[in-house]
Each structure stands twice: as C-alpha cells, then as structure tokens.
Amino acid sequence: MATEALIQAKGLDKIYPVGDQQFYALSQVDFTLGAGEFTGLVGPSGSGKTTLLNLVGVLDQPSHGDLEVFGRSAARLSAQEAASLRAQSIGFIFQSYNLLPVYTVFENVELPLLLLGHPASQRRKWVAEALEWVGMSEKSRERPSRLSGGQAQRVAIARAMVKRPSLVLADEPTANLDSENSHLILSTLAKINRETGASFLFSTHDPKVIGYLRRQVSLKDGRIESDRWLGEPGQTKG
C-alpha cells in the first residue's frame, strides 16, 4: 500500500433526485488513494466513476459519508476553500481536453499559474518545462483549434501538471484518441508519475488505460466491486 493517504473516503453516498425517486450514483463507497499511485476507476457507463472522481476533486459534495481530501474534510470546505484546494493541489484532465480556444497553447498552460499568482519569470520557466514534458514546446504559440486530438490532450496534461499538483484526476483521457495517441498519452502520464511522484486517478473503461494501471478499482452500479493491485505500489508500468 502507498504510505501517505491523499484521499480517504468512508461510506460515501451520492444521491440524485430523479422525479419522486432517489438515484444512488454512489452507494457506501470506501476508498483510499495514496501518494504516487497510478490508479484507475474502471467500470461501464453509469457505474459512478465520474461521480467519484468529482467528489475526490472537490467539484461536488457527497450526500452522506466521510471524505477527506489532503487531510481536510470535504464537507467542511467552503466553495472558496474547495476552489483554492483545486487550484493548488489538484490537476484535471478531461476527455474532450477542455482547452480554452481563445488562448494559445502557452497561455492555456500558464492559466493555473496566473491564478496562483506566480511571477511572470517563474510562469515562463514552469510552462516551458511542462510543455517539454509532453513534447509540445514547438507548438506553444498555436491556438488549440490547430492541434490534433493527441496534441490537444498533451497540452491539457501540461496544463494539469504545470502547477506541480500532488493529485491528477483524469476523466476518460483517451476516449477521443486513436490507439497510437492513447499509448503516447498514457506513457507520458506514466513517465510524469514516475518523475514527479504525483498520484493519478483515472476514470476509464478503455482497456489500453487499464494496461498501464497499477491499481484497478472496479465500480458497478455505484458500488466498488473489486479493488486490486496490478503491480507493485510505486512501480509504474509503461
């Protein structure tokens, strides 16, 4: 097991009202994520992967249960504190990249650092490093509309990593990519995981992603069906 728990969840429920009924998107979920993990939430559509990812990323609040993110109770975080936690410690990678179309690649990657108030010289240095990690230095002046899907996702990875977060949440990061680009993205993420020690939590049902995971948490109908290690903790594949 990993040594330091970033996320600790016990008895998590997430309920959505559907008409007069209540829909349990998550039910009695116990889950822990340690530092340096490369873990995937795996399951079919509607199994609760993205819901759990949102709760872990303090984008949403559980209906019941205890959730601690970086040692802080998610239920006690104000919206402002949750935003600040995301800004400082959590990176997000989305299925459809979510790059801001009006900014250049450089500006997209720079945005999290601007928000944190880093000085311009540090921003330039860290953005350059992040783009180098993902091999996109040469495209730094391009607009997202001129990038291929694989390139756009690599920029999204740079944007997630540029602030050196302890936790990166990736929601179906390869769903819109072809096989070659999927492997490129996954090997890039595995490399960053090894080099930076940041924890990665994926939501996926893509077998290619599963091949890179060290821990697989399977979800079905909002419950954890299995939780197993696929390799040694701290030893990333790929």
Add this chain to the structure above:
Amino acid sequence: MIFQLALKNLWAGRLRTWLNLLVLSLTLGTMIFIQALMEGTLEQMLKARMAEEVGGGQLWFGPYDPLDPLSLEKANGPLPPEVALAVDRGEATVVLALFGTAYPQGRMTSVVLKGINPNQSVLALSFAPLAQAPPSVALPVMVGERMAKQLSLAVGDRFTLLWRAQAGAFDALEVQLVGLFSTQVPSMDQGQLWFRLEDLQRMNGTAGQASLVVFRHHPPASQGVWTAKSPETLMQDSIEMMATKSAGNRLFYLLLLMLSLLAVFDSQALAVFRRRKEVGTLMALGFSNQKILALFLAEGMGLGLLASLLTLAWGWPLAGYLVREGLDFGVSGDSYGMALSSRFYPAFSAQMVLESFGIVNLLVSLVSFLPLRKITGLSPADAIRGNWL
C-alpha cells in the same frame, strides 16, 4: 489577472465585440452630442440675449413690466444721479418704453415704442440710421427685420402712429422708416418701433426720463423705485425653456441607451451560453464562482471602457469641427420664439463627457451581470457537465 484575461476574451470575440463596441460608441456619442447641442444652444441664446437685450443687467423703473403694455403708461421716471453719471460715461444706456398703435398701409397694429440713444454701444445693435436720418425726416423710426417682414414695411415707408402721452392726451404723427436692424433676439424686434431717445421723450413730454437702464457690466443695487435685475433673472424664461427641452431630449437618449444595453445583454447572454463549458473548466482549474463572475463582469466593463475610448477617438475630432464650424439645421430659432441663428454650435464639457462615460460604463456592467447570476450558485460538477443553462 482578471482584467488581462477579460481583455483577451474581448479581443478574441472579434465581430461580436466590434458590433457591441460600435453600438455602444454610437449611443455614447449621440448622448454627448445631444447634451452638447442643448448646452451650446442655451449658451448661444444667453450670449445673444446678453449682447443684444439684457447687457450685464438692468434697472427697471417702478411699474415697468415688458409683458404688460398697460404698465408702460406710468413706467418712466428720472434717473438717479449715479445712474445718470454711468450713462454719461457710456457704461449704461437708457430706454424709454411707451405703448402705441401703428397704422402701416392702413392696417392697425399695437406696438411698443422704444427710445434709445442711437450712438449707444452697450447693446450690440446698430441704430446708426436713426442718428444719420436727414433733418427732412420729421420722426425717424427703425424696426427689426422680423417686424418689417411682419408689417410688410420697407425703408422709406411712412405710416401713422398713435400714442398716449404722459399728460393723458392722445397724439398722432407720421413716422418714416429709416432703417432695419438685424437681431437674433425676437423680443427686441417683434412688435417694437425704435426711436431716438430724445424724440420719444419729447413725444411723451418726459425729458430726461426712462423706463429702464441697460448696464454694460453689473447694475448697481436697487434704489428707490428703480429695481435691479440680474442677467439670470432677466433670462430665466430662456433657461427654463431649455431645461424643459433638455428633459425631453434626455428621454430620447435614455431610449437609445436602453436599446444598446439590450444588445449588450443579448450578446452577453449568448456568450455565457456558448462558454458554459469554459466556465466548468475554469472551476476545475480552481477559479472560484466569484472569480468567474468577476471575469465576465470585467469583460462587460472592458467593453464599456473600450467603447468610451472608441468614442473619444472619433468624437474628439468631430466635436472640434462642430464647435468651430457649427451645424446648420436650415431653420432658425425664430420659429420657436428663441434667440437663435440657424447655425447651432454645440458646447462640450469634460464633466458632460465623463458623466456620460460613467453612466454608460455603470449600466453596461450591470447589464453584463444579469445573465451571469446563475454562476454565483453554480456547482463545479454541474458547470463541467456544461448543461447548467
């Protein structure tokens, strides 16, 4: 950071931004122009009245009331000594006013007879033809161009005049029109016949007496039956009339402003809808709801600010031209009973421009905020899903 990002977003908005800027800038320009035109018209009218009618202020004898012809019968008296001295020094000029009836070409019309020193220089009106009238003309008279047109009179025409002298007896004489004068002030022209002061004093049997005294600068304080009238009091009617017209115009530009704000609201609502996924992304990156709200608001404010700058860019040279050359509407103020020429000169002021900029910027910010209210209570998870609108 927020303002920097907002400007970048505005720049990226391209056609949408430009259209909004154009509409706002035209509204701003029109608002300022209408105000400047009203200010300029009032200034022009007051200037004309001060130069040709009111001077720097007046002293009125007892019952003198220019709006009541019947008051004129007893509205003249001897000048106080210090006023007489001011007249001698050329600092003031006296006017005697009587009520009478003229019979031009057999028609009868009520007139006010006014006597003035034809060589005076206090009022910017030339009565030189009265001074230069040959001795063969027994009783020379001048009228303004409007009056001549109204009575179909031409220089050289003779007509009979009937008046009631101070002693109470009616008297009649034949007068001859020796000249016309041009004035922007209808109240110096319409219904008035102008005589040499000593002629009218003789006709009335009141030598050395006057109804009013017009001062070049400030009049002395009221003394005895002579009451001091400041220029502001004398021109109160013009100031009030312009205030009424300004209120009407304000309604017009408020309507214009509302239309352009509607365009901004529309465009902002559309932008929020189009960028709802972006809102989710920003929240995931760590932007608080307040920061996102501030970003959109800053875009609205930036739009107002850029519209102000754009208005300055095209409005400054245009304003300079209009102030210099004026604007000819092809109609004179005569039709409205106003002391105006047909060329209008707008008067711009820094306060007027800053106020308009302030109002527009404030309202644009407010209007930009309205479509964003939902963001304030939006959950980041809903924002990322992008279906919160």
